[in-house]
Amino acid sequence: MALPTATAEAPSLSPSIEERAVGATLACVARHGLAKTTFDDVAREAGCARATLYRYFGGKRQLVRITIIREAARLAASVRAAGDAESTFEDAVVAMVVRAARELRDHDALQFLFAFEPELVLPHVTFDAGNRFLVGAGSAVAPALTRFLPAARTDRAGEWLARVVLTHALSPIRPIDLTDEAAARALVRELVLPGLLGSESAT
Amino acid sequence: MTVLDEPRERVLAATYACVARFGMGKTTIEDVVKESGVSRASIYRLFPGGKDQLLRETVGWEMNHFFARLAEAVYDAPDFASLLEEGLVFAHRSIQEHAVLRKVLETEPDRLLPLITVEQHRVLDFITAFLLPYLEREERAGRVRPGVDLEAATEYVARLVLSLIGSPGRWDMDDREQVQVLVREELLGGILA
Numbered sequence: 001m002a003l004p005t006a007t008a009e010a011p012s013l014s015p016s017i018e019e020r021a022v023g024a025t026l027a028c029v030a031r032h033g034l035a036k037t038t039f040d041d042v043a044r045e046a047g048c049a050r051a052t053l054y055r056y057f058g059g060k061r062q063l064v065r066i067t068i069i070r071e072a073a074r075l076a077a078s079v080r081a082a083g084d085a086e087s088t089f090e091d092a093v094v095a096m097v098v099r100a101a102r103e104l105r106d107h108d109a110l111q112f113l114f115a116f117e118p119e120l121v122l123p124h125v126t127f128d129a130g131n132r133f134l135v136g137a138g139s140a141v142a143p144a145l146t147r148f149l150p151a152a153r154t155d156r157a158g159e160w161l162a163r164v165v166l167t168h169a170l171s172p173i174r175p176i177d178l179t180d181e182a183a184a185r186a187l188v189r190e191l192v193l194p195g196l197l198g199s200e201s202a203t
Numbered sequence: 204m205t206v207l208d209e210p211r212e213r214v215l216a217a218t219y220a221c222v223a224r225f226g227m228g229k230t231t232i233e234d235v236v237k238e239s240g241v242s243r244a245s246i247y248r249l250f251p252g253g254k255d256q257l258l259r260e261t262v263g264w265e266m267n268h269f270f271a272r273l274a275e276a277v278y279d280a281p282d283f284a285s286l287l288e289e290g291l292v293f294a295h296r297s298i299q300e301h302a303v304l305r306k307v308l309e310t311e312p313d314r315l316l317p318l319i320t321v322e323q324h325r326v327l328d329f330i331t332a333f334l335l336p337y338l339e340r341e342e343r344a345g346r347v348r349p350g351v352d353l354e355a356a357t358e359y360v361a362r363l364v365l366s367l368i369g370s371p372g373r374w375d376m377d378d379r380e381q382v383q384v385l386v387r388e389e390l391l392g393g394i395l396a
Contacts (some may be wrong), residue, residue, distance in 0.1 A: 018328070058281050118316070118317040118320060119312075119313035119314070119316065119317050120313070121314075122316035122317060122320060123313060124310040124317055126316055126319075126369055126370065127308055127312075127316075127369050127370060128308075128318075128370070130369060130370030130372075131370045131371065131372050133298040133370075134370060134373075135372055136285065137374055138372070138373075149349065155373070156373060159372050159373055160389050163363065163367075164363070164374065167362050167363060167365070167366040168362070170320060170323075171278070171320070171323050171327060171362065171365075187359070190351065190352075190355075190356075190393050191355075191359045191393040192393070193357060193393065194392035194393035195388050195389040195390065195391070195392030195393055197392065198388050198392070198393070
């Protein structure tokens with residue numbers, strides 16, 4: 001089964017049921033992978049009647065779609081919050097990069113997919129789908145950059161940061177460990193930040 | 204190429220031709236025997252992992268060709284920035300026009316993409332090794348910021364160039380002016396003086 005693309009708006013549901021279902025889906029995927037996770041597994045994990053869950057989600061496909069939308073929103077909010085808590089541009093970018101790398105590293109469901117079912121996740125983050133992913137992720141984290149950059153540059157900078165994190169996550173060859181703050185800071189300060197500021201602000 | 208490499212090369216070229224015709228899933232070892240004229244026994248001797256190994260190495264083989272063509276297209280660029288600009292434009296066009304890649308991406312992305320990801324480390328090494336002398340030349344000409352670690356900088360550029368070739372995102376790689384901004388700001392802003 002392919003992952004549906006997380007584009008459409010999530011319908012507004014009772015938060016408790018939806019949160020439980022999303023949490024249960026993530027727990028099942030982290031344990032058995034996406035292909036083997038059934039709608040019944042999720043219902044059992046969530047402690048919901050299958051019929052109740054079915055009324056909300058109408059099947060595994062929709063359940064997975066909602067889970068992706070919710071997780072993407074949660075990750076983006078976490079990365080923005082990391083940036084918002086800092087007062088200089090450098091500290092904000094370092095915090096955002098480190099937070100994103102740690103969220104990916106600590107995401108058990110995603111780590112299972114990368115390790116054992118890459119065929120289900122790679123089609124959503126590479127080539128043409130990669131364009132949509134990077135542009136979307138960039139716009140989602142851009143608000144944390146508005147204090148430091150002209151409005152015209154924030155989406156562009158957000159996209160570059162998303163690209164930097166994604167490429168290190170997908171090709172961990174001689175990896176620079178971006179979950180390590182010192183390593184992330186060295187990369188950001190030397191190579192990433194001057195590129196984001198642009199020629200007019202470069203020193 | 205040495206004589207010893209020849210059957211191996213023939214088998215990989217034949218597998219590539221079969222994948223172009225039938226796709227990755229439907230290509231069989233028998234198809235490759237017919238296409239290459241190399242015996243089934245020899246194919247298994249060369250690729251003990253059978254079809255899985257053959258497909259993986261064929262993906263790596265074509266990726267090597269792709270990046271060798273890219274290197275050939277840009278090697279005489281006058282400076283580092285122009286080299287990257289020409290490389291990005293050429294690679295983007297080559298990917299758009301790569302009929303076999305487009306077809307397999309369309310029909311069997313689940314089979315192809317994990318193999319591309321596995322083989323990617325070779326490509327990263329290749330791009331890094333190719334680019335490093337050009338950056339060293341920039342440094343000798345006094346055009347690199349003081350204190351830049353050339354190897355770390357080259358790996359950063361190689362990684363992001365590879366990412367941009369597959370998914371340019373917001374950047375229109377057919378627009379020379381945009382590519383120039385991308386290379387001189389995002390990619391090289393921290394590297395060139």
